[in-house]
Amino acid sequence: MKNAKKLRSAEWFDTPGYYGFSRKAWLRSEGFGRHIFDGKPLIGVCNSWSELNNCNAHLRQVAEAVKRGVWAAGGVPLEFPTISLGEMFLRPTSMLLRNLMAMDVEESVRGYPMDGVVLLCGCDKTTPAQLMGAASADIPAIMVTGGPMLSGQWRDRKIGAGTDGRKLFDLFRQGKLTEEEWCEIEGCIARSAGHCTVMGTASTMASLAEALGMTLPGCAAIPAPDSRRLEIAEHSGRRIVEMVSEDLRPSRILTLAAFRNAVRVDMAIGGSTNAVVHLLAIARRVQVPLTLDDFDRLSRSTPCLVNVKPSGEYLMEEFHAAGGVPAVMRRILPLLDGECLTVTGRSIRENVEQAECWNDAVIRPVENALSAEGGTAILRGNLAPDGAVIKQTAASPHLLRRRGRAYVFENYAEMQRQIDDPGLPVDENSVLVMKNCGPKGAPGFPEWGHIPLPRVLLERGVEDVVRISDARMSGTSFGTVVLHVAPESAVGGPLAAVRTGDEITLDVPARSLHLHVAEDELGRRLAAFEPPPPHYTRGYGKLFLDHVTQANLGCDFDFL
Numbered sequence: 420m421k422n423a424k425k426l427r428s429a430e431w432f433d434t435p436g437y438y439g440f441s442r443k444a445w446l447r448s449e450g451f452g453r454h455i456f457d458g459k460p461l462i463g464v465c466n467s468w469s470e471l472n473n474c475n476a477h478l479r480q481v482a483e484a485v486k487r488g489v490w491a492a493g494g495v496p497l498e499f500p501t502i503s504l505g506e507m508f509l510r511p512t513s514m515l516l517r518n519l520m521a522m523d524v525e526e527s528v529r530g531y532p533m534d535g536v537v538l539l540c541g542c543d544k545t546t547p548a549q550l551m552g553a554a555s556a557d558i559p560a561i562m563v564t565g566g567p568m569l570s571g572q573w574r575d576r577k578i579g580a581g582t583d584g585r586k587l588f589d590l591f592r593q594g595k596l597t598e599e600e601w602c603e604i605e606g607c608i609a610r611s612a613g614h615c616t617v618m619g620t621a622s623t624m625a626s627l628a629e630a631l632g633m634t635l636p637g638c639a640a641i642p643a644p645d646s647r648r649l650e651i652a653e654h655s656g657r658r659i660v661e662m663v664s665e666d667l668r669p670s671r672i673l674t675l676a677a678f679r680n681a682v683r684v685d686m687a688i689g690g691s692t693n694a695v696v697h698l699l700a701i702a703r704r705v706q707v708p709l710t711l712d713d714f715d716r717l718s719r720s721t722p723c724l725v726n727v728k729p730s731g732e733y734l735m736e737e738f739h740a741a742g743g744v745p746a747v748m749r750r751i752l753p754l755l756d757g758e759c760l761t762v763t764g765r766s767i768r769e770n771v772e773q774a775e776c777w778n779d780a781v782i783r784p785v786e787n788a789l790s791a792e793g794g795t796a797i798l799r800g801n802l803a804p805d806g807a808v809i810k811q812t813a814a815s816p817h818l819l820r821r822r823g824r825a826y827v828f829e830n831y832a833e834m835q836r837q838i839d840d841p842g843l844p845v846d847e848n849s850v851l852v853m854k855n856c857g858p859k860g861a862p863g864f865p866e867w868g869h870i871p872l873p874r875v876l877l878e879r880g881v882e883d884v885v886r887i888s889d890a891r892m893s894g895t896s897f898g899t900v901v902l903h904v905a906p907e908s909a910v911g912g913p914l915a916a917v918r919t920g921d922e923i924t925l926d927v928p929a930r931s932l933h934l935h936v937a938e939d940e941l942g943r944r945l946a947a948f949e950p951p952p953p954h955y956t957r958g959y960g961k962l963f964l965d966h967v968t969q970a971n972l973g974c975d976f977d978f979l
Contacts, residue, residue, distance in 0.1 A: 426461075426663070427532070427533070427534045427558065428460065428532040428533060431532035432446075432456055432532065433456075442532070443456060455495045459494055460493075460494045460495070460663040460664075461494070461497055461532055461533050461534050462489045462494045462495065462496045462497065462534065462535050462536065462537060462656070462659055462660065462663070463497055463498075463499055463527075463528060463535070463536040463537070464482050464489075464497065464498040464536075464537050464539065465499060465524060465527065465536055465539060466478055466479070466482050466498055466500055466501075467501055467502075467542075467549070468482070468539070469505060471503065471505045471508050472503045472506075472542050472545075473505065473609070474541040474542035474543075474545075474565060474612070474613060474614040474621060475503055475539075475542055475545060475612075476612040477565060477612040477643055477644070478539045480649065481539055481565065481648065481649065481652045482539060484653045484656070485563060485652045485653065485655060485656040486498070486656060487653050487656060488652070488654060488656020488657040488658075489537075489656040489660060490656075491653075491656075492656065492657040492658075492660035492661065493660055494534075494535075494656075494659070494660040496537075496656065497531075497533065499527055499531065501520060501523045501524050501549075502516065502520050502523050503520075503542070503545060504516055504543070504544040505542060506542050506544070506893075511861060511862065511863050512861065512863040512865030512866065513542075513543065513544045514544060514863050514864045514865060514891065514974070515862065515864075515865075515963060516544070516863075517548045517551075517700075517974075518551075518963070518967070518975055518976050519959060520545065520548035520552070521548040521549075521552045521975075521979070522552065522979070524538075524551075524552025524553060524556075525552035525553075525555045526552075527552075528552065528558060528560075529556045533558065534559070534663045535559035535560065535561075535659045536553060536556075536558060536559070536561075537560075537561055537563060537656060537659050538550070538562040539563055539565070540562065540564055541565025541566070541613065541614045541625075541643070542621055543614070543619070543620040543621045543894075546564060546621070546624040546628055546697075547624055547700060547701060549562065550628060550633065550669075550701050551700055551704050551975070551979075553669055554669045554670075554673055554705050555704050555979070557669055558668060559662040559665075559667050559668055560659075560668070560669050561633065561634065561635070561655050561659045561662065561762045562633045562634045562638075562655075563634065563638065563652045563655045564624075564625035564628060564629075564639055565613055565614060565625075565648075566625075566639075566640070566645065566648050567615065567621070567622055567734075567735035567736070567739075568580065568611045568614065568615070568642070568643055568644075569610040569611040569613070569642060569643075569644060569736070570610075570734045570735075570736050571607055571608035571609060571610060571616070572607055572610070573603060573604050574603075578604075578607075579615065579616050579617040579728050579734045579735075580608050580609045580615045580616060581617055581619050581729075581893055581894075581895025581896070582617045582728040582729040582895045582897060583608070584604075584895075585895070585896065587601075587604055589877060592839075592874065592877065593874075593877055611642075611643060611644045612643050612644070613642065613644070614643075615895050616642075616734045617727060617728040617729060618688055618689055618690060618691070618725065618727045618729065618730065618738075618894065619729075619893060619894035619895035620693040620694070620697075620893065621894075622640070622727075622735055622894070623691040623694045624691075624694065625638070625639040625640070626640070626684060626685075626688055626690065626744050626747075627681045627684060627690070627694055627697075627698065630680055630681040630683075630684035630748065631672065631677050631678070631680070631681045632673075632677055632759055632760060632762060632763075632767065633669070633672060633673075633761075633762055634655070635651055635654055635655055635762065635763065636744075636745050636761075636763070636770045636771065636774075637651065637743055637744070638651050639743060639744050640735055640738050640743035640744065641739055642736055642739060645739075658762060658763070661764070662762060662764075667762065667764060669705070670705060671760055672759075672760055673701070674759065675702075675708065675709065676756040676759050677756075677760075678701075678707055678709045678713075679709075679717060680748075680755045680756055680759055682709075682713060682717045682718075683717055683721050683751060683754050683755055683793075684747060684748060685793070685794070685795065686718045686721035686792070686793020686794055687721055687722065687751050687794075688723075688794070689723045689727065689729075689789070689793075689812045689813070690795070690894070691893075692795055692808045692809070692810050692891065692892065692894065692903065693891055693894055694894075695711070695795060695797075695808050695903065696864075696891070696903065696973055698973075699711075699971070699972060700973030700974060700975040703975060704975070711805075711971050712797070714797050714808075715930060717793065718792055718793035718795055718796060719792055719793075721751065721754060721792070721793040722751075722785055722788035722789075722790065722791055722792070723789045723790045723792065723794050723812050724747060724751070724782055724783045724785065724789065725781070725782055725783075725789075726780060726782070726783060726789060727781070729810075729894075729897040730789065730794055730812035730813045733781050737778065738781055738782070740777065740778065740781075741776055741777050741781035741782045742774060742776045742777055742778075742782060745770065745771045745774035746774050746775065746777075746782050748770075748771040749772060749773075749774040749776070750776065750782065750785055751785070752768065752771065752772065755767060757772075789812060790811070790812055793812075794810055794811065794812040795809070795811070796808070796811045796927050796930060798901065798927070798930050799930060799931070799932065800931045800932040800933040800934075801913060801933055801934055801938075802887075802913050802914060802932045802934040803912075803913070803914075804912075804913065805905035805912075805970075805971045806970075806971045807887075807901050807902065807903055807904045807905065808902050808903045809899070809900065809901050809902065810897075810900070811927050813896070813897040814883075814897075814898065814927070815882070815883040815899050818885055818899040819899070819925070819926075819928065820925070820926050820928065821848075821885050821899075821925050822922060822923070822925075823848040823849055823885060823922065823923065824849060824919075824921070824922055824923075825852045825917055825918070825920065825921045825922070826845050826849050826850070826852065827853075827854065827917055827919045828852065828853040828854070828870075829854055829855065830853070830854060830855040830856070830860075831856055831861070831865075831867045831890075834867075834870060838871050838873050839873070839874040840873075840875075841875055842875075843875050845873055845875065846876070847876065847881045847884060848884075849885075850884070850885045850923045850925070851884060851885070851886045851887070852886075852914070852917050853868075853887070853890065854889065854908040854909075854914055854915060854917070855889075855907075855908055855909050855951060856868065856889050857889035857890065857905075857907025857908065857909055858967045858968075858970065858974050859907060859909045859964055859967065860907055860908060860909030860951065861890065862954045862955070862960065863963070864890065864970070864974055865890060866890065866891050866896075867888065867892075868886070868888045868890035868892035868896075869886070869892040869893065869896035869897075869898065869900055870886045870888065870900070872884065883898050883899050884899070885899050885901070885923075885925050886898065886899065887900075887904065887914075887923065887925075887932070888900075888901070888902060888904065888914075889902075889905070889907035889912070889914055889970070890903075899925075901925065901932060903971070904970075905969045905970045905971045906969055907969065907970070909950060909951055910950065910969075911945060911948045911950065913934060913941065913945065915945065916934075916936070916941055916944035916948070917934060922934075922935040923935065962976075966978060
């Protein structure tokens with residue numbers, strides 16, 4: 420009990436008077452013996468399991484493995500739930516609720532008697548939400564991501580959920596796949612629990628949690644059904660008990676240098692554009708001055724090495740077999756701050772300097788990189804004064820410099836109504852522009868930015884055109900798609916002034932996005948702008964609209 424006084428949980432249990440007694444009695448009502456109070460650290464197991472979230476549907480089993488590790492190391496594991504954000508099922512978008520989940524995690528960790536916490540996540544928004552909440556609560560924390568699902572298999576073709584699904588759907592839209600073939604694909608593209616098995620947002624954020632130093636090395640890419648997923652969960656349970664005794668908190672790990680390492684890794688893996696908004700949000704929770712300019716500067720000097728869809732040809736199973744994130748980090752170690760502390764208690768350098776790459780085709784050597792620059796580029800110009808992003812490694816090279824006439828959709832519903840119109844007046848030089856899809860406009864900043872190719876273009880054999888919006892897009896998507904335009908159109912950003920027929924120049928090498936409208940004319944259009952009516956007048960939706968920041972600031976709430 421002498422040691423227990425040093426524990427945070429002792430504030431609940433080792434106190435004189437009635438409440439210390441009653442709290443112990445209430446916990447013993449769950450069947451625990453009194454020995455759990457003998458100076459043992461209480462470890463929260465924050466579980467985002469849900470049957471409405473296929474990515475996280477296996478986390479009950481992962482939680483049991485964590486608990487084995489906690490018990491073995493002399494701690495007491497206490498599992499608790501939070502809301503779970505299922506990317507495919509939540510309307511209007513899971514991004515609307517990322518901040519709510521972050522608040523749920525923060526307040527649960529802050530309010531309950533735990534000395535450390537193990538974060539169990541997987542689906543796109545669950546990983547950043549838990550990191551945001553844990554960073555704000557700032558007690559010892561370690562993350563165990565859920566891992567990618569098994570690769571899909573259709574006939575003789577290995578397919579990845581998201582990326583290949585979109586390509587096959589375009590074939591189905593054109594009548595090149597039958598209803599029966601489409602049904603076959605539905606039954607075999609996602610063969611297990613776990614997140615998408617391409618370098619989408621979930622794989623990216625798991626990789627960046629590892630790059631930040633918040634997971635054990637090698638955690639990100641182990642497939643969800645792989646027994647090694649449970650083994651690393653057990654090791655994480657053991658490690659969090661040690662972290663409590665070391666008082667190793669997120670604030671010691673999540674430094675500016677650590678975030679810059681994560682940005683480097685993001686560029687090297689060809690990560691999702693969504694990583695930009697999530698890393699900015701996590702950084703602001705610990706008052707780290709990460710900016711869009713950091714992303715662009717680091718992208719220009721970081722080669723893209725990981726040959727995984729949508730930027731490459733392989734899937735996450737091959738990435739894991741090739742060596743995963745440790746192999747990537749070793750290859751770019753001269754570009755990283757190797758002294759950054761991690762949850763292992765050791766530095767990044769110590770964690771990865773012996774890591775091997777077992778397949779140079781999947782994780783390229785630096786001298787044979789997929790591209791000399793990183794996966795994401797930051798654009799600026801009179802159309803995006805506060806920035807926009809593009810995944811240049813998943814774009815068409817011939818479109819990275821392009822001037823064309825805009826065809827404007829005022830909102831997502833209008834785009835859906837018109838996109839298959841056989842008379843849509845667009846060609847391969849058109850620039851498709853979609854408004855009112857940002858944090859306030861959509862609302863919630865949904866993944867609508869991957870505007871489907873109009874049917875008239877598909878039928879002509881056109882495979883890509885420039886697309887611009889203030890939306891996000893799934894990290895599994897591909898094409899020459901400009902996203903996160905800030906300020907968004909719904910708050911009167913320049914995107915609101917674009918009209919069909921205006922000319923726009925995209926120049927990715929010059930990092931430029933320019934609307935060819937005279938300054939005085941642009942000013943007149945914006946002066947006449949009237950904001951759309953709010954989507955919500957009560958509840959969490961109103962809280963979101965009143966307090967969410969723009970994309971370039973991470974879309975967190977201003978008061979957090």
